[in-house]
Amino acid sequence: MPIRPSLPPCSVPTVRLAHDRAGEGPPLVLLHGLGMSRDIWRPVVPRLAREREVIAVDLPGFGASPPGRRTLRGLADAVAELCDDLRIERPHVAGNSLGGGVALALGAAGHAETVCALSPVGFDAGRERAYATAVLTLIRLLAPATPVLAGTRAARTLSCLHVSARPWRIPREDVLQWGRDYARAPSFWALLRADWAVDAPACPTTIAWGARDRLLISSRQAPRARRRLPAARHVVLRGCGHVPTWDDPALVARVLLEASAVRPAQDPEP
Numbered sequence: 001m002p003i004r005p006s007l008p009p010c011s012v013p014t015v016r017l018a019h020d021r022a023g024e025g026p027p028l029v030l031l032h033g034l035g036m037s038r039d040i041w042r043p044v045v046p047r048l049a050r051e052r053e054v055i056a057v058d059l060p061g062f063g064a065s066p067p068g069r070r071t072l073r074g075l076a077d078a079v080a081e082l083c084d085d086l087r088i089e090r091p092h093v094a095g096n097s098l099g100g101g102v103a104l105a106l107g108a109a110g111h112a113e114t115v116c117a118l119s120p121v122g123f124d125a126g127r128e129r130a131y132a133t134a135v136l137t138l139i140r141l142l143a144p145a146t147p148v149l150a151g152t153r154a155a156r157t158l159s160c161l162h163v164s165a166r167p168w169r170i171p172r173e174d175v176l177q178w179g180r181d182y183a184r185a186p187s188f189w190a191l192l193r194a195d196w197a198v199d200a201p202a203c204p205t206t207i208a209w210g211a212r213d214r215l216l217i218s219s220r221q222a223p224r225a226r227r228r229l230p231a232a233r234h235v236v237l238r239g240c241g242h243v244p245t246w247d248d249p250a251l252v253a254r255v256l257l258e259a260s261a262v263r264p265a266q267d268p269e270p
Helices: 072-085 098-108 128-149 153-159 172-184 188-192 218-228 249-259
Strands: 019-022 027-031 053-057 092-096 115-118 205-210 233-237
Touching: 027 072, 027 098, 072 098, 092 098, 092 249, 098 115, 115 249, 128 153, 128 172, 128 188, 153 172, 205 218, 205 249, 218 233, 233 249
Parallel strands: 027 053, 027 092, 092 115, 115 205, 205 233
Antiparallel strands: 019 053
């Protein structure tokens, strides 16, 4: 089974970051979380590409992209440079986890038309950052064992509970790709220890949190995001975990399309 059947690779020679493009319409840039790659968006891209030109990006030091500045702002600057290379001015931007923080940074810097952040970093407090760091460290250390952990459906379910509310839906090939991405990401450790503080975007913003997020715990951090970003539209992704693209691709695609519309629709039904 091909890893990216729906995302043909781009061949623009001046671009610094690995990325895929699909579809037609207003440009929508997709950014992944820590240790992952643009492959996390594969379940939702076919739905998005019906109405948007989708640009799924490997952030610096992840996936197939070379390392760059290892700060949240540095990642945002690299994505802004990519958009300049592609002659895309102020795209819609969406990101998950670390990518959600990068999307918020792009919005705060005036580089985005709209922002949609799925369970973004930047809203932890107290021991929550230490907890997330411990979990992510364990994931990185276990990444070389992914071929064993992905061997059966039961093992895949247990090994992916921290990111997915319905881990049995994740195909074996995607779990294997995720393990490879984690194991070889040169920017992982620096960004795990980086400052994840975010500023309010200067554009229409949607914050969507998985109701069953076990990593950036939704019951604590989603209310904090509501208080810090009162002007944003806040959405609960029912039945979804930290990385919601496998849990409910239709719901995630709908939220991203609504967030990048000129006039966002009402919150989706549970």
